[in-house]
Amino acid sequence: MDLVVQAVVIGLTENAPLVLAAIGFYLLYRLTGLINVAYAETVTLGAYFGMWANTTFGLDFYAVLLPAGVLAGLVSVATYLLVFRPAKRRNVGMLELIIISFGLSIFLRHALQFVFGYPVRFFDVPPPDTIMVLGVGVASFRLLALASVAILALLLYWFIQRSSFGLKIRALASDESLAQASGIRPLAVAVLIWFIAGLAGGLAGAFFGVGSSVAPLLGWRLFLPILLIVLVGRAWGLGGVITVGVATGVALAGATLQFGQGLYAQLLLILILLAILKIRARRLAAAGGVAA
Amino acid sequence: MNLDWLDAFLVFGLFEVVMVIGLALLLHLQLGLARIANFGVVGFWGLGMYAFGVSYVRVDWPFGEPWQFLVCALIATGVAALAGLLVGWYVADLDTDGVLVGTLGFATAVAILATTQQELTGGALGMGGLGFPYDIGTVKANEFLWLVITTLLVAAILFFVWRVHRSPYGRLLIAVGANEPLARSLGKSTFRAKIGLFVVTSAAMGLLGAMFGVMVRFLDVLNLGVDITLAAIVGLVLGGTARVWGAVIGVVLTVGLFDIVVQVYLPLPREWHTQAIPVLREALFGLALIVVLLFRPLGVLGKMRRDRLMKKVHGR
């Protein structure tokens, strides 16, 4: 029982940013149908922007959150306007788009080192207060991370699923020409989605960065878990992604506590989620919906 | 300039080029022909490397060289082939998203296992103890001979790929990549074809990994990152995904440019070589992928030109 409580508390507070990143990735995936590998870099850049604002202007962590997110959002929009939108115009196929996003991820990951330097960087923040939650010590900023993620997730859920604008986004995702005919401006909506996705990723990056370190591989290390969470959770929409994300976060924490080793926990989660995806694909195929 | 110093780097640079050409050629069969996006190349290559290294160092073989090398190389190839069977089975009936996450997940799993199984692999600290299956004098001489052997191996892979294009097997792979449902409607077992392809190509990737392990005589988990996958993909895409020689030309223009021209011949400050050059290399590789796929997706060599090939092969 103790392990479960610990797993839940740690899982929710430490891995809340993972859920946030998954939400941002899901938004993009839902709108474009594309797996954007470069999304990992919006997470990384969020950490870097936050660290930069923190160390350059001496702002405290909570003050840099907004700039970190906004700048990451702008980078996300820039990648859409400079790379993905032109690619779509040239009728680049899905496979090639994924490879392009892979190239973009590599490019951003290394170009940022010419701006922010090669060594690992750190936020300059005082040690956080430890708050006891259900007998588990939790750093104060992590509670804020959890609270922000919960609020943002709810906001985004309401926004996408319930608001009229969200309806426009979902319409755009399913049929662009039809959506356009209904008076929705695809460019404006697309830019907004890419911005929100970048914002979510950037905030997640800032939370991850302040808790450990800011390094070029920060986002890439999270990419596979994010991708798995979204591919598994998407069957149940945004709510599914959030649920699978939370479950994964808790499971990771629990497995790490059990094995005493974070890598084993990651490996286990990867294998479980891959298995779920395969089983689901098999079931679809048996029902006759064979891809080939 | 100290020429001896130059030579060592040149030998290693050439080795890198040859090895990545081998990987890119195998990737050409998967990605260029059958249109399977293997983002886990490093997984098969690294698994072969580590299977070789672990069996070489950790097992007390009752015989000496070159048998020890040959047996361990066989083990490496076999392990990689098994991995190819497993991953091939996993991705055979999945769409592009599934292939991406399956191959990437596999590569990540290999990296995690190599890092955590410290008693076997040396973990994050790495493991030495690998050596050449011969000794012809100096280290440089040994390395050069190994370069020649690896080049022969990659030449064999090139010959195989060249023959595949001119065989019914190649036609099957191209059909699977062009229109899998249509191929199935004609009675072809496309899943089995894809699995078979993965077994064969993964085995070869594993063997190349073993060759690399011998060359550097050290197992390092840092090699299990995404760099080698990137090098193979960029080389293939730039040279021409659909052509036999695409891998060769593309890798020479990318890895060759950096690991030989820049690394060995350009008179740049020494400090640049430790960080700036490698980072620039990756950044430019990434940029090259974007630019090529946006403006000339079929790379330097362009279309497959099957009509020319068929005329050449069948006369009519």
Place this chain on the structure above:
Amino acid sequence: MAADAAAGSAVARPQIRVEGVAKSYSGRTVVDVDELVLGDSPIEGLIGPNGAGKTTLMRMIVHAVPLDRGRITLQSPAEPDLLLSAMPTDRIARHGVVKSNQLITDFDRLTILDSLLFAVTEAEREKPYRIFSERAVFARHREEIERLLDYFGLVDATAFAKSAGEKKLLDIIRCLILKPRFLLLDEPTAGLPDDITEKVMHTLRELAAAGTTVVIVAHDLNVIWNLCDEVVFMAEGKALLRGDPQSIREHRTIVEKYLGEGHV
């Protein structure tokens, strides 16, 4: 026609039995066939208005579309009651049930010669260790391929199929070269010039006389009346009428009444 039918029925002819088969999309029933046997006659036609479910039914037979319920079996003396609806499309094709494509589809990177060689090459030759077998494969099938290409006027086999008509024709020739036991054709002559249509019809008659059962879905009624020994009329997902072309034509009034505006 009658003589052909008599000769054809002397050969053991496979049948496809469709039982209790249904398919709906978003609540709309597209196919609902209680019982239908295809293959009583060498060449059968399947006609009906747009949306009658003809194409969907054909796709369900080769399992390109999943069944909501029911079963489809292949009946032949060697293998009675072969459950097609439990098999993937490629296995069904290997059992000799092949369908052409209604929509234009092709291997865009393969030449015409490639396409035909691909269709006709045995699986054992298509292995990674058989990288020297191209000559042998070509030699084995050359005559047959050349005959077909010459007959249909496809002059340059090492070119790609470019026009929609060429791709359509190639699709049919691919099916023909497989020598299936059961050939399903969906709009085989749509978009083809008249002389080619004649040649396709002639080839189908030969194939049927040699023992293949042919089922054709077509809107071109000339093809149906001239070619088919029997015609099935479908509407709203159901198989409503069955008979020889003459009686179906006479039922035209029912057909027209069903459609409202007349021409099917």
